[in-house]
Amino acid sequence: MAAVVVLTISVLVLGGLIGYRGLQPARDNGETDADLKDEGSHAAAIIGDDTISEQKWVEELKKRYGKNMLLEMLNRKAIALEAKSQGIQVTQEEIQERLKKQMEGYVSEEAYYEEMQNQFGLSRDDLVLEVMYRISLEKIATLGIHIDDQQVNSYIREHPDEYNSHKQLDLAWITVDKQDEAEKILDRLDKGEDFAELARSYSTDQFSKDNGGSLGWTDEDDPFLPETVMKTARGINPGESAGPLKVPNGYAIVYVKDIRTEDTEPPQEIRQEVRQELALQQAGPLDELEKNLRSKYGARITADFPSS
Template identity: 50%
Template sequence: MTTREKGLWAAVIILTVSVAALGGLIMLRGLSKPGDIIKDDDDHTVAEIGQEGISEEQWVAELKKRYGANTLLQMLNRKAVQAETKRLGIQVTQGDLQQVLEQDSKGYASEQAYFEEMQQQFGLGPVDLRNEAKYRIGLEKIATQGIQIGEAEVDRYWKEHPEEFAAGKQIKLAVLYVAKAEEAEGMLARVKQGEQFDALIQEHSGQHLGNNTGGQLGWVDEYDPFQPEAIMKAARELTPGDVAGPIAVNDGYAVIFVDDIRLKAPPDKEEIRQQIRRSLALAQAAPLEEVEKSLRDKYGARILSEQDKPSASL
């Protein structure tokens, strides 16, 4: 996955989470039952703390403030892309979908392990991920419609960037996060004195720092885009049985332990050529955000509620 593709995937995940958040809200609004607590203004109380309640109206307002504009834009984008793929006769095949999912799940022990990680980190299940991959493929096919990449261009790119397609390696990694460098140094010293890293993980079970959670990560790609780069950079320099730290991450520090390292299977040559064609075509195409906007304009997309309009124009 190239840097540009990683950025797109991160954006897709963020928007998917926001769509899921508001989608869940819409479903919940229709699930009130007789006996639910009702405020004087007929607005449901959805949560309470002490003597204070949070009304559904307050909840809706907060969700719309945080996610409303992005969610509406994404919903409009989906409809516009669907209409354009139908007009152009573009098909997203099972082969297309499987190839993208295989690329996204590289660095994980299996496709199932990838699905489980996405569920844990972002609350996205297999159906969500397949739908987003399908949307991404359709959008890219629209953006690259008519762009032809010759075999000589593919050969030249492969020759100039061999490191992108090397077999690479996977690292069986464990990580512990702490707030202070002194704590990390203490853990590092204990492991170097012979204490098992698993024992430290058990000792700190349930503790976390911000969005980082420690523990056994299992097999991860050496360039895993979902792990802090500082951690993966340190891990790439270690051998099995090595420990390293303190590593500065976000608002704290990490200690890492490399349990094992294995080489990945060499990529299929035709798969590499297809990946290069896709990347080169995307590099020549308009930015995908511009393609989305042009499609919204083409199909007359409008946001009718003033409070839900994004700061930038549609």
């Protein structure tokens, strides 16, 4: 679920703001290297003739975000205690299934992990821990809530656009920097050259080029690919390519390898997702549950925080 990533990203974004704040000039109060020695603190950063002490850095962290971070840590402790009390466990299969869901729209598993690391500083271990926490929280929230088949069927009937059969396209593309480069590649395709080989040789998309430009099976309304690409792909037949198409990083040539239509009956995994979503709707706000569990286990903050 996207909510898992958003939860973690919110903390990391705050951390980024702290880092930005910490790199502002640090001596507008006349601080000197001698002051650092007097404080018994190591230098955390240096810019020009200015030095930011580790103590000042930590104080700024605590002042602005320390309480929120402590609450997040207490939440995790409280959820772990409640899960143990209720005999709730999270399996590796559940973790992998949730991660797989989060990876939808990425060209590969590696592309997903690289994006999370580059954009938000999240390692694989970080993502696994967040998924474990979220699943535990949801299981606790939905204890004792029963959703029957009739409720699931009703929900699916009320959301036909989401669960009716729809097309999926097996796509590949070649991206280049300039339009004339794309036109030259199109000419070579028209003369019978292999799309995959041209992608390996010329595509600028590092995630797909080694796989011959393959993007894999994507929904016909995939939100993660440029709309110009998807609109064009929907209008051509298997075995055809089209372009040049203007995309954010240059120009693209799209190739439709195959088209398939999904079954009209939602698979069991989809029905289980609907069941879980309906249960969560009945459970109420998860942040209230976190607050209640902190209280249940006697959580309290004893640290002092510098005044703003």
